[in-house]
Amino acid sequence: xTDKREPASLGGSIATAEPRYFSDRLKRKLDQLRAFSAxxxxxxxxxxxxxxxxxxLKFFAARDANVRWFTAVDEAPxxxxxxxxxxxxxxxxxxxxxxxxxxxxxxFTIGEACDALRAITCExxxxxxxxxxxxxxxxxxxxxxxxxxxxxxxxxxVVVVTQPLGRDMHAAVAGRAFLxxxxxxxxxxxxxxxxxxxxxxxxxxxxxxxxxxxxxxGWIIAVYLQLCAFxxxxxxxxxxxxxxxxxxxxxxxxxxxxDFFLRLSPFESATARRMCLLLGCxxxxxxxxxxxxxxxxxxxxxxxxxxxxxxLFELAGRxxxxxxxxxxxxxxxGAGDLCRDQGEVAAALGFYARVRAYERMLCLDLAPAxxxxxxxxxxxxxxxxxAERCPAETRRAHPLSMLCVAWALKAAGLEAAFSVLLAELxxxxxxxxxxxxxxxxxxAYRHYPRLDEMLxxxxxxxxxxxxxxxRVIPPxxxxxxxxxFQLTEFHLKAGEAERxxxxxxxxIALYSQLTNGHGSGADxxxxxxxxxxxxxxxEAEICAHxxxxxxxxxxxxxxxxxxxxxxxxxxxxKADTAGWQAAIGLMExxxxxxxxxTALVRAVLDTVRGSLLVELGAQTRIAxxxxxxxxxxHLPAPVALNALYVHIVFLLHQGELARFIGTLEALSPSVPNxxxxxxxxxxxxxxxxxxxxxxxxxAAELLERAAATGLPDGFxxxxxxxxxxxxxxxxxxxxxxxxxxxxxxxxxKARFETGWNALHNAVSKDELPAGLTAREREIALLATRGLxxxxxxEQLFVTESTVRTHLRAIFQKLDIDRRARLAxxxx
Numbered sequence: 001x002t003d004k005r006e007p008a009s010l011g012g013s014i015a016t017a018e019p020r021y022f023s024d025r026l027k028r029k030l031d032q033l034r035a036f037s038a039x040x041x042x043x044x045x046x047x048x049x050x051x052x053x054x055x056x057l058k059f060f061a062a063r064d065a066n067v068r069w070f071t072a073v074d075e076a077p078x079x080x081x082x083x084x085x086x087x088x089x090x091x092x093x094x095x096x097x098x099x100x101x102x103x104x105x106x107x108f109t110i111g112e113a114c115d116a117l118r119a120i121t122c123e124x125x126x127x128x129x130x131x132x133x134x135x136x137x138x139x140x141x142x143x144x145x146x147x148x149x150x151x152x153x154x155x156x157x158v159v160v161v162t163q164p165l166g167r168d169m170h171a172a173v174a175g176r177a178f179l180x181x182x183x184x185x186x187x188x189x190x191x192x193x194x195x196x197x198x199x200x201x202x203x204x205x206x207x208x209x210x211x212x213x214x215x216x217x218g219w220i221i222a223v224y225l226q227l228c229a230f231x232x233x234x235x236x237x238x239x240x241x242x243x244x245x246x247x248x249x250x251x252x253x254x255x256x257x258x259d260f261f262l263r264l265s266p267f268e269s270a271t272a273r274r275m276c277l278l279l280g281c282x283x284x285x286x287x288x289x290x291x292x293x294x295x296x297x298x299x300x301x302x303x304x305x306x307x308x309x310x311x312l313f314e315l316a317g318r319x320x321x322x323x324x325x326x327x328x329x330x331x332x333x334g335a336g337d338l339c340r341d342q343g344e345v346a347a348a349l350g351f352y353a354r355v356r357a358y359e360r361m362l363c364l365d366l367a368p369a370x371x372x373x374x375x376x377x378x379x380x381x382x383x384x385x386x387a388e389r390c391p392a393e394t395r396r397a398h399p400l401s402m403l404c405v406a407w408a409l410k411a412a413g414l415e416a417a418f419s420v421l422l423a424e425l426x427x428x429x430x431x432x433x434x435x436x437x438x439x440x441x442x443x444a445y446r447h448y449p450r451l452d453e454m455l456x457x458x459x460x461x462x463x464x465x466x467x468x469x470x471r472v473i474p475p476x477x478x479x480x481x482x483x484x485f486q487l488t489e490f491h492l493k494a495g496e497a498e499r500x501x502x503x504x505x506x507x508i509a510l511y512s513q514l515t516n517g518h519g520s521g522a523d524x525x526x527x528x529x530x531x532x533x534x535x536x537x538x539e540a541e542i543c544a545h546x547x548x549x550x551x552x553x554x555x556x557x558x559x560x561x562x563x564x565x566x567x568x569x570x571x572x573x574k575a576d577t578a579g580w581q582a583a584i585g586l587m588e589x590x591x592x593x594x595x596x597x598t599a600l601v602r603a604v605l606d607t608v609r610g611s612l613l614v615e616l617g618a619q620t621r622i623a624x625x626x627x628x629x630x631x632x633x634h635l636p637a638p639v640a641l642n643a644l645y646v647h648i649v650f651l652l653h654q655g656e657l658a659r660f661i662g663t664l665e666a667l668s669p670s671v672p673n674x675x676x677x678x679x680x681x682x683x684x685x686x687x688x689x690x691x692x693x694x695x696x697x698x699a700a701e702l703l704e705r706a707a708a709t710g711l712p713d714g715f716x717x718x719x720x721x722x723x724x725x726x727x728x729x730x731x732x733x734x735x736x737x738x739x740x741x742x743x744x745x746x747x748x749k750a751r752f753e754t755g756w757n758a759l760h761n762a763v764s765k766d767e768l769p770a771g772l773t774a775r776e777r778e779i780a781l782l783a784t785r786g787l788x789x790x791x792x793x794e795q796l797f798v799t800e801s802t803v804r805t806h807l808r809a810i811f812q813k814l815d816i817d818r819r820a821r822l823a824x825x826x827x
Contacts, residue, residue: 020055021188021196022048029185030056033157036179038149041161043183045310046221046241049161050131050298052186057127066091066126071300072135073307074268078104080136083303091128091156092120098808105144111811114147119804122153133162142172149178187218200227211236221311224295242318245311249296250319257291261308262323265316266335266351269307277338329355336360350375353382358390362398367474370408371600378634380412387421396428403438403472410445411481413637419446437464438472441514449480449490449675451503458511465514475517475554482604483638484562486526487533487677494676495712501526517554521547525559528566532573533715535748541570548586557601560590565608572615573717573751575758584609584813603632603639610646615721616760619653626650645681652689661689680709684718688725700729704737711738720749721756776813779806 022030030052033039041049061067070087072080081104089096098116105113130136130148137145145165151158188196190209197204204212215238216222225244229237237244250258263278264270272284279288292299296309308316321328336351340360346369352361353374361382374382383405386395395402402425409418422443429435440461447453483489490504491497501523508523528543544566551559564586571579591605606623613621625631629647631640644667651660664686687702703726710718723730734745782792789803796803 019196019199020051021192021199022052022055023188023192026052026181026185027056029179029181030060032179033057033159034060036177037151037153037157038177039157039159039179039181040149040173041159041181042164043181043186044163046219047183047186048220049181049186052181053129053131053159053161057129061127062125064125066124068126068128069302070128070130071303071305072130072132073300073303073305074135077136077139081105081140084130084136087128088117088120091122091126091153095120104139105141110141110143111814111816112808114143115804115808115811117144117147118150118152120151120153120156122156124155126153126156127159128156129159129161131161133160134165137162137165137169142168145169146172146176149173149176186220188220188223189213189218192218193223196223197227197230202227202230204230208236221309241311242315245296245315249294249312250315253291254287256285256287258319260288260291261312261316262320262327263331263334264308265313265320266332268313269305271303271305274338275306277341278334329357333357333360340364345369346372346374349379349382353385356389358386358394359397361386362390362394362401364401365471366401366404366408367472370404370411371477378412380408380414380634383408383412384414384417387417395424399425399429399435400438400471403435403442406442407472410442410448411477411636412634413481422446432464434465434468437461437514438470440464441470441473441511450492451490451500451507455503455507455510458507458514462510462514469516470514470518473515473518475515475520475556477518478600478604478636479519479522479556479558481636481638482558482600482642484558484565484604484608484642485529486522486562487529488642488675488681489638490526490675491530491677491713492675494680494709496676497530497713501530512554517556519559520554520556521550521559521563522556523547524550525562525566528563530713532566532569533710533713533717535573535716535720535744535751537570537573540566544570552590557590558604561587561601561604561608564590565612568612571755572612572759573748573755575755577759577762580759584612588812599632600636600639603635603643607639607642607646610650611642614646614649614653616756617653619650622646622650648685652685652692657689657693661686661693664689676709676713680706680715680718683709684722688722691726691729696727696729699726700733703729703733707733707738711741714741716741716745716748717752719745720752723749776806776810779803780810780814783807 033056041053043049057067068087068090070084072084082100085096085099087096088099095116099113102112102116133145145160148158148160190206190213193209193212194204194206197209212223212226215236216226219241222241222244225241225248226236228248229235229239229244232248237247239247253261260279264275267274270278275284275288276282279285284292291297292306296312298307298309299305300307320331332351332355336348336357337360339345339348339351345364345366348364349361349369352358366379370379370383372379386402386405387409402421406418406421406425409421422439425439426443429439438461440457444454444457444461447457480486480489486504487497491500493500504526505523508519512518512520524543524547528540528547531537531540531543544563548560548563548567551557551563564583567586568580568583571577571583587605587608591601606626610622610626613619619627626643626646627650629644631643635643648660648663651657651663664682668682668686683702683706687699687706690696690702691699706718719730719734734742778796779792782795787795789800789807792803793800
């Protein structure tokens, strides 16, 4: 599009032809903008927030001031965050680059991001306006907003313009020094309405102004629409805003313009290029340009994006539905086709799903979308709908996509639907060729995790791939559905761990080749875990490093997290605090490479760290969702089970013994039967609970069960680790019933106790809080005493940049967002 005209801003909901009016109350409030380094302008849509800020900046900002206007839109969170970082980089290049390198803030990088915001350097008068912040609110934490308002730029004024925020955001910024402009400040009273109408050339009485106020409650967009109605009819309307919008705006559009808005209505915002593609033209026609120049369309010149007012957007959606199902379907299919052609698979699926366009859905490459959300629901829910409701002839025409649907069902644990669909596909596919190879690969998962039954099917699939890799199971799919401890997943029969390890190696060698790396390193991790439980630390360390290297080379975050956990446990037994720190760092690096599975991998990271911390008695540092068992939505079963394990052990160490035992007893019919290792661990945990309550006979019985499950494979580490909880029962059992393991048990126990005490003391005394190095702890302690970065640098003979770098790492490791919280972590 070559037309450069910029439509009137919708921020004030009034066309440029109309006079701008601001109440004296609002002007007095906005007069304070320059006195504050930060401001929050918060009100529902249609209150004129954007226009009020924009107009006042014309008067308050110095002629040579640097004004940066960022408008958030409904886009991918990463994209919006990167755009914001680029605006910040225009103010402070160093901070902008730091934020870009840190990446989208999450639980483990929010401290660093907040530290960067508070370190902004800006001496020249600069205004950063962040408009439509409500689009960022669901994905940026309250701490980020708080740090934004506390920025360090002496000459910088940050103005956040947003629709109402939630309680969490308000709690985060409470007590901070910023100007707060609310809907009460933006509303017009009766006298304001009279003055505004007078400026517009319409004289009204005090009574009439009160009538308008009663109909509108001073909401500027409604006041403006009442003005339009009065000009047309000579009276004020008692209609609500939407009917007024229809009468005064929609009905005055030409048929072409209405049709244009209807076809555009599936999108909350769009660029001129997207609109041209939607209309099938090279440049927007004149009627479209005229429609876009109306008072209820906002244009973002930076993003070159048009955004209809929320009321106009809602009205267009209603009008689209009024045209009938056929037209509604046509519009949504057009929107889906456009997203499809632009490579936006998830967005296309969302539009297609609304009209159940199964044919179009199955024409897409579904593999990349399997672990994404489609319009707020997980893909597996859509997959289940396709499996159950899609016409049979459509399913038959798209076997590869239906195989992807089957894989999504399996990944979600919908076993019955998975099996039914596989059986259906079995009858449709040729007996050889790549599609049969894909079917065999998926069919192996009907027997998961029984490798003896999975391997023959994978071996049968291998020659049918003819050197190609699976198009159904991508390498980035979470290995073992998020199960990071391989013995839990694949050690199924007591006494056969060695044979299972050999079979696992045989399986992964072939399977990983067919999936371009899925599961790489998992077999080495199985070996590492096996050696660790036997007390063979040398072998365990070698295998764990091998697993980590193989996993990293193929972006297998789940395997890498498991390897890091093994290395942390090895370091614990060796009393190696530096090794423990390195393992924690490895976990964070693995999670940073999670790609599209970030949310799942972060949940696994929380769980792995929680497992290590609860073992060391550092309950306060476990993620709150694990303590409270407030699980994120749609966690795969292995992740949910491991999270439950951390929660249960947390209860044990908190002394909530009745709840601990009751929860385990409730789980006893199912969890212990999933694997030999599961039964082994379950018996230990429940036995520890009964031992703590003084029920020694019950504890001894469970201990015998654990010995029968674990000792045939030489699992002695648990006996050493749990001995203090069983008050002599373990020593008695080994000496009297399993004396062949006595010497090895005593050696492992002595080493474990030494290592556990070293790590526990380091954590409890904050010598090694969350993996801090000696230098990081030194800087953290100085910061808690109130020293500025320059003073810390001078005292330690380092640069301020070095201090800032260490503080970022400290905030990340302690999971905090500012210095004020250091004391509670360190003291």
